[in-house]
């Protein structure tokens with residue numbers, strides 16, 4: 504066996520220095536081009552790579568033929584970029600982090616005291632809303648400070664004050680993040696965001712395109728907006744017009760649909776992967792088992808699990824579709840769970856707002872509500888002509904509905920992180936609701952659902968069953 508380290512990501516300043524010193528063009532296209540040729544060239548991959556390195560223009564041509572000509576697109580995934588992203592709004596970050604095949608690390612509003620850093624969207628700075636926007640931001644920043652002081656004054660520590668006062672910050676607040684993604688994902692992100700109705704995201708797409716396109720022109724080949732991507736906001740507007748509003752039941756999480764007889768299907772999956780019988784036969788066998796036998800079987804697969812281990816892939820046989828109602832603050836965390844399918848609605852002021860318990864304890868509810876009301880009033884003004892743009896002036900306390908499609912394996916992972924004491928309280932509440940719904944439906948499959956802190960207790964119960 505031979506394993507060679509073919510490459511790894513190094514800061515672009517260092518790459519430029521090395522390229523200048525040796526008088527060579529350093530590009531990740533070389534790796535993609537070499538790997539693209541593996542399937543048809545009898546030579547070793549390290550030889551292909553060395554050749555691609557000395558003939559960059561040929562490597563680019565080969566990428567174009569193989570990736571875009573033949574449609575062998577996964578080859579572009581071997582080239583990876585890192586981007587520092589600053590002075591971008593929280594609202595724009597939601598659309599960026601919508602893309603699942605990328606890695607993000609974001610400066611948390613939870614751990615820092617926020618200043619008055621916010622983005623003024625071009626559509627607003629060039630409109631009649633500019634002054635109202637600046638006044639609102641100033642007002643919300645003042646209210647944030649006041650709520651922060653009152654929470655601290657009520658005896659809570661600064662961490663609680665930071666965590667909860669930020670519910671008042673607008674979605675125009677500036678964010679910072681590091682993003683890592685491969686060239687295929689980058690090209691898709693660029694084309695989608697270049698088609699976005701918000702100027703801030705189109706500008707972001709333009710920047711990504713020019714930076715990544717310069718480094719790897721043969722891999723970022725179709726960064727343009729498309730009519731298809733651009734059409735969706737208009738289509739959504741028409742659909743919204745046809746949909747009849749019904750009262751919200753006020754629940755944080757509702758199960759919309761889920762796998763029938765899931766514990767049996769999980770057991771059938773375990774039988775299937777352990778045997779050479781068909782899935783139908785495995786399901787027959789699981790159906791003939793007593794509930795206690797299924798439980799014992801699942802116990803056996805989990806008895807050596809540790810808090811950081813994931814459960815087996817067979818747990819993905821249980822699928823659940825939830826409708827959840829969360830604040831923007833909670834959604835900022837929820838959206839990071841890339842393995843779940845999430846479909847969001849726009850923010851909806853009729854869903855009310857989330858008022859943290861610490862705000863009540865700090866006797867700051869009236870300050871909080873006044874600020875939220877003021878944000879909503881301005882939101883309505885802008886939304887009368889542009890609902891998407893208007894979201895910049897909503898706060899972290901405003902809510903939206905999310906359709907959350909998760910399998911049980913992902914829910915295990917979610918609960919380890921989000922039912923844990925380190926988790927922020929609102930997403931911990933959400934995790935608790937999702938786990939309790941799942942446990943009532945699948946008592947055997949969910950035996951070890953818990954936060955990391957509850958793991959030992961759950962294991963104790965599992966072993967005593």
Ligand SMILES: Cc1cc2nc3c(=O)[nH]c(=O)nc-3n(C[C@H](O)[C@H](O)[C@H](O)COP(=O)(O)OP(=O)(O)OC[C@H]3O[C@@H](n4cnc5c(N)ncnc54)[C@H](O)[C@@H]3O)c2cc1C
Nearest residue numbers: 605606607608609610611839840841842843916920925926
């Ligand atoms: C207490 C706490 C504090 C946090 N603080 C911050 C913070 O300050 N800033 C911040 O940006 N985020 C923060 N996060 C979010 C965190 O970094 C994760 O983004 C989030 O919890 C989602 O977890 P995940 O990536 O494991 O989940 P998912 O995206 O659902 O992935 C599930 C699993 O799939 C695998 N997986 C998915 N994608 C990849 C990939 N590209 N490469 C390799 N494996 C992959 C991993 O095994 C992963 O655990 C915090 C989370 C917690 C719980």
